[in-house]
Amino acid sequence: MEKMKAGERSGGAGRPGDEPITILAIESSCDETSCAICRDGVILSNIIAGQAIHEQYGGVVPELASRAHMQNIVPVVEAALKKADCGLDTVTAIAFTQSPGLIGSLLVGSQFAKSLAQALGLPLLAVHHMQAHVLANLIPGAADVAPLAAVVGQSGAEAAERSGAAPRPGVSAGVEARPEFPFLCLTVSGGHTQIVLCQSPLEMKVIGETLDDAAGEAFDKSAKLLGLPYPGGPLIDKYAREGNATRFLFPEPQIPGLNFSFSGLKTAILYFLQDQTAKDAGFIADNLADICASVQGRIVSILLNKLKKAAKQTGAKDLCIAGGVSANSGLRTAFREMGVREGWNTFIPSFEYCTDNAAMIAITGYYKYLEGDFAPLTVSASARAEW
Numbered sequence: 102m103e104k105m106k107a108g109e110r111s112g113g114a115g116r117p118g119d120e121p122i123t124i125l126a127i128e129s130s131c132d133e134t135s136c137a138i139c140r141d142g143v144i145l146s147n148i149i150a151g152q153a154i155h156e157q158y159g160g161v162v163p164e165l166a167s168r169a170h171m172q173n174i175v176p177v178v179e180a181a182l183k184k185a186d187c188g189l190d191t192v193t194a195i196a197f198t199q200s201p202g203l204i205g206s207l208l209v210g211s212q213f214a215k216s217l218a219q220a221l222g223l224p225l226l227a228v229h230h231m232q233a234h235v236l237a238n239l240i241p242g243a244a245d246v247a248p249l250a251a252v253v254g255q256s257g258a259e260a261a262e263r264s265g266a267a268p269r270p271g272v273s274a275g276v277e278a279r280p281e282f283p284f285l286c287l288t289v290s291g292g293h294t295q296i297v298l299c300q301s302p303l304e305m306k307v308i309g310e311t312l313d314d315a316a317g318e319a320f321d322k323s324a325k326l327l328g329l330p331y332p333g334g335p336l337i338d339k340y341a342r343e344g345n346a347t348r349f350l351f352p353e354p355q356i357p358g359l360n361f362s363f364s365g366l367k368t369a370i371l372y373f374l375q376d377q378t379a380k381d382a383g384f385i386a387d388n389l390a391d392i393c394a395s396v397q398g399r400i401v402s403i404l405l406n407k408l409k410k411a412a413k414q415t416g417a418k419d420l421c422i423a424g425g426v427s428a429n430s431g432l433r434t435a436f437r438e439m440g441v442r443e444g445w446n447t448f449i450p451s452f453e454y455c456t457d458n459a460a461m462i463a464i465t466g467y468y469k470y471l472e473g474d475f476a477p478l479t480v481s482a483s484a485r486a487e488w
């Protein structure tokens with residue numbers, strides 16, 4: 102993307118040095134319309150309008166998503182400003198999701214953001230959605246900080262002593278903390294599965310990714326095979342809580358390096374369910390919790406085994422997860438247990454910053470603002486983009 106220097110912003114006069122930096126951010130890459138206000142790196146509001154209309158179709162219908170964004174965007178922006186108790190006259194810059202996503206959905210958010218920036222004479226910040234998922238871990242107060250003792254039955258300090266690691270004060274004890282650079286982030290969403298090595302807020306490198314389906318798709322497609330509505334990930338999570346994850350064993354693919362593959366798992370689940378329902382038509386209904394727990398257990402083990410390998414290869418001690426699938430309770434628990442066992446500091450955004458939200462766009466926009474990484478008004482949305 103074309104980079105502008107601070108002096109040649111998309112519009113407006115310069116900001117006096119000591120005034121707060123207030124970012125208005127818009128996210129519209131898929132089926133959530135969201136607006137957040139962030140002042141000096143602190144999130145003041147994060148309004149998200151979902152789109153229930155897609156449920157009946159078993160997946161997101163792009164044309165319907167664009168239309169819903171058109172309806173939602175003005176009320177969502179107004180609600181975000183109101184909740185933050187902030188007027189448009191105090192906004193310093195406009196951030197928006199530029200890529201990747203559904204092009205019609207991205208166009209609604211990007212055109213709105215560009216129009217607002219031009220009308221108000223403000224600079225524009227074009228944000229990559231996957232980079233923003235990673236930086237959700239830097240939102241102050243975002244970390245899931247339930248005490249580790251609640252997860253593993255021992256205090257973080259005891260765990261650190263056992264592993265020989267020396268976590269920073271506050272990290273494993275469950276006090277608010279943020280990852281230190283360089284850190285690794287496992288970014289797991291509906292369209293992506295990546296291991297990202299982060300050197301600084303804007304310097305990131307993808308060191309592993311899926312060769313086929315994303316982790317979120319693996320959840321959603323498995324749910325569809327079980328007759329559950331879209332999006333199935335949260336439903337598998339819900340039923341899995343009551344189930345036995347060791348009841349059914351699904352294969353773990355042997356993919357070299359740090360890449361992932363989920364298509365074989367999906368096929369294995371399909372054949373397994375076909376065999377079982379041919380013998381017993383009520384098999385799925387009678388065993389739903391155990392099937393969900395077993396599917397979830399395998400997806401989680403595929404993800405964490407690769408993350409563990411990446412941590413050992415890079416020597417990273419701070420590990421994060423991000424993206425919609427990081428809302429999964431099985432992944433959250435297993436991730437934190439792995440951190441305790443291996444002596445790594447683990448970070449998870451709070452639930453509202455895991456699935457799509459504008460707060461993560463705002464925090465990324467904030468770091469871009471600090472770097473003077475502004476976009477020209479000619480910038481356009483893009484369905485796919487490297488980063």
Ligand code: KG4
Binds near residue numbers: 290317318335456457
């Ligand atoms: O990041 P996200 O909100 O949107 C994309 O950028 O794709 O991720 C959506 C994905 C969906 O596949 C959804 O099923 C999955 O995240 N997801 C979950 C959970 N919550 C959302 N998967 C498993 N367990 C959950 N609790």
Ligand code: ZN
Binds near residue numbers: 425
């Ligand atoms: Zn996302």
